[in-house]
Amino acid sequence: MAKGVFALIPEERLRDVLDTLHEFVGLPIQLIDADGSVLMKFGESTGYCALLKKHIFRNGECLELYRRAGEHAMRLGEAYVFTCHANLNHIAFPLLYQRELLGSVIVGPFLMDAPDSTLVAGVVEDRALQPALCLELYDELSGLQVIPPARVNCLSRLIDHLLLPLLPSERAALRQSQDKLYQQSRINETIQMYKEQEISPTQKYLYEKETVLLTKVRTGSVQDAKSLLNDLLGYVLFSEGGRLDAVRTRAIELTTLLSRVAIDGGARPDSIYGLNGRFLALMSRGESIDDLCYLLQDVVESFMDAMFNRLDKGNVYIRRALGYMAEHYSEPITLETAAREAGLSASYFSGLFRQVTGVSFREHLCCVRIEESKKLLASTEDSLTDIAIAVGFADQSYFCKVFKRIVGLTPGKYRNWNAPEGEKMLNASKL
Numbered sequence: 001m002a003k004g005v006f007a008l009i010p011e012e013r014l015r016d017v018l019d020t021l022h023e024f025v026g027l028p029i030q031l032i033d034a035d036g037s038v039l040m041k042f043g044e045s046t047g048y049c050a051l052l053k054k055h056i057f058r059n060g061e062c063l064e065l066y067r068r069a070g071e072h073a074m075r076l077g078e079a080y081v082f083t084c085h086a087n088l089n090h091i092a093f094p095l096l097y098q099r100e101l102l103g104s105v106i107v108g109p110f111l112m113d114a115p116d117s118t119l120v121a122g123v124v125e126d127r128a129l130q131p132a133l134c135l136e137l138y139d140e141l142s143g144l145q146v147i148p149p150a151r152v153n154c155l156s157r158l159i160d161h162l163l164l165p166l167l168p169s170e171r172a173a174l175r176q177s178q179d180k181l182y183q184q185s186r187i188n189e190t191i192q193m194y195k196e197q198e199i200s201p202t203q204k205y206l207y208e209k210e211t212v213l214l215t216k217v218r219t220g221s222v223q224d225a226k227s228l229l230n231d232l233l234g235y236v237l238f239s240e241g242g243r244l245d246a247v248r249t250r251a252i253e254l255t256t257l258l259s260r261v262a263i264d265g266g267a268r269p270d271s272i273y274g275l276n277g278r279f280l281a282l283m284s285r286g287e288s289i290d291d292l293c294y295l296l297q298d299v300v301e302s303f304m305d306a307m308f309n310r311l312d313k314g315n316v317y318i319r320r321a322l323g324y325m326a327e328h329y330s331e332p333i334t335l336e337t338a339a340r341e342a343g344l345s346a347s348y349f350s351g352l353f354r355q356v357t358g359v360s361f362r363e364h365l366c367c368v369r370i371e372e373s374k375k376l377l378a379s380t381e382d383s384l385t386d387i388a389i390a391v392g393f394a395d396q397s398y399f400c401k402v403f404k405r406i407v408g409l410t411p412g413k414y415r416n417w418n419a420p421e422g423e424k425m426l427n428a429s430k431l
Contacts, residue, residue: 004105005033005095005253009166018042018105025155027110033103036060048140049109052086055133061085070094070104076181079156079163087119088144091156093163105163112149115141182293183230187293190234204417209235210254214261214369217304218357218364221326225300229365233293244289251283251292258303267306275302304408307311318356319405321349324362329368330392335361369393370406377415384411 006014013030022029027346031040044054053062069092073080079093091106094101111119120137147155154376209232216225231245232254240246259276263269279299288291321342325333338361339349353361369391376387388399403411 004041005031007425008095008097008102014166015040017162017166021107025107030066030106032070032106032304034067034070035124038063039103041356045068046109046139046140046143049088049145050134051137051140053113057085062087066090066092066104069106071101073104079159081152089147089152091152091159093159095163095166105159106158107155110145110147110152112152114146115144115164122334153216165321167281179297180290183293184290186227186230187234187237190231191238192240194235206232206235206239210257212374213254213372214257215367217258217261217300217307218359218367221322222301222304225304226297229296229300231295237289239415242289243287244292246291247292248283248286251286251296252280254296255279255283255299258299261308262303267303271306272303275299311406317344317349318353321353322357325365325368329365329372330390332392333365356400365392366402367406370403371397373403373411374407374414377411387411 003213018029018031018040019042026043027042028043028045030038030040049062056084062084063379065082069080069082069090071094073092074081074094074096080092081089081090081091086109090106090110093105093107095103095105096165108170110396117138120134133371185252204255209228212226213232216228236250237248238249255276259272262272279295279302281294283292286295313420321338323343325338335350336346338353344352350361357364373387376382376390382390384400385396388394388396391399391405393399393402403409403414407414409417
């Protein structure tokens with residue numbers, strides 16, 4: 001396995017980098033292979049650790065812990081701060097090749113707060129230690145370096161920045177691991193929210209979620225679209241009981257919808273057809289829900305990139321206008337205002353906007369305002385007049401007319417539909 005580590009990174013280069021890191025931070029550093037065997041060592045073990053290994057812990061226990069920490073760091077996709085059996089802090093960084101852990105860099109031990117007698121007491125609890133050994137451990141506490149938590153975070157990032165360039169072919173895999181964990185966390189939060197709110201799954205609610213996502217994709221807001229995608233996936237998993245086949249079916253349907261939106265939004269059809277075929281093939285082979293969810297995120301990003309990042313100068317102007325509209329929808333925006341923000345004449349801007357987005361400037365602005373009004377209807381008790389004004393409509397009558405045309409429901413019925421069960425009867429009586 002040692003051969004594997006040094007085949008990935010030249011031994012002399014790795015030695016130089018780790019030795020430099022050791023000299024800079026003043027902490028012991030070890031390079032271990034995937035089995036936990038020490039390949040390189042920089043700096044001596046602290047007297048505190050030496051006593052613990054001699055009288056309490058076997059050296060193999062520490063190396064096994066380091067090995068598991070490296071595996072966890074691999075799953076995280078970044079440096080991992082962990083605590084050992086003796087309540088001392090360390091940082092593990094994974095060395096990967098084709099998603100296989102070849103070894104880990106272990107930095108530490110250190111403390112995040114000034115040591116006191118409780119540290120020793122926690123180690124020797126339930127162990128029959130001689131008083132003389134306890135006194136020796138107390139004396140060695142001063143040899144442990146103290147690094148405040150804020151600096152530990154900085155050190156963790158420094159280790160990432162220093163060691164990641166040694167793994168050029170693995171950086172994408174590490175980043176993907178981070179992105180997957182983040183997405184899974186957001187989806188799980190959404191599932192828990194639906195469980196706590198005791199929402200009854202309905203196809204109508206799912207359709208509404210898809211509609212909001214497609215609207216965000218049309219506006220070019222990648223982060224909003226990814227957030228809504230995770231919300232939608234959480235709802236699918238909640239309503240379908242986590243069934244892989246149900247998620248696969250929904251993923252295929254959503255990919256088809258997104259491909260049409262991308263083409264309508266100005267993406268080249270041949271490019272989208274090629275992406276669509278590749279994504280659908282991957283979905284048919286997806287073996288886990290996590291993989292399908294992450295693949296859908298790639299679908300959203302790729303189709304939006306095809307829509308808004310083409311080497312078409314016109315899209316640059318439209319993206320500028322879309323961003324302005326998303327931030328200032330509550331203000332009296334006109335075609336002339338948006339054109340001025342984009343740096344174009346009103347007549348040219350109007351035609352270019354429809355060409356790139358597939359809808360007119362006025363229709364897009366109405367969709368943005370309606371999406372914002374739906375949030376207020378679902379989360380506040382504000383009057384329809386106040387909501388209409390808050391999202392940029394001049395009066396309630398026009399707001400209700402546009403809302404019904406876009407959503408298919410009146411604002412009042414939409415609010416009742418989204419209200420908790422206990423409030424629906426009361427709201428219905430007011431409609």
